[in-house]
Amino acid sequence: MIWTLAVVLFVLxxxxxxxxxxxxxxxxxxxxxxxxxxxxxxITGRRPVA
Incomplete structure (x- = not known):
């Protein structure tokens, strides 16, 4: 989900x-x-909870 948000913000x-x-x-x-x-x-290596 964070990647989707990053892509949307980049397009905007x-x-x-x-x-x-x-x-x-x-x-x-x-x-x-x-x-x-x-x-x-x-950097922290955290993975999304799915």
């Missing part, structure tokens, strides 16, 4: 460059948060 971030000028800052902030979460999960 790319759209923010040309389409959503107003929401661009928020999308960049969400992208940075998603990257931090993904890196944290990779």
């Amino acid at each position: 971030w790319l759209l923010g460059f040309g389409v959503f000028h107003v929401a661009g800052g928020l999308i960049h902030l969400l992208l940075v948060l998603a990257v931090i979460v993904v890196l944290y999960r990779l």
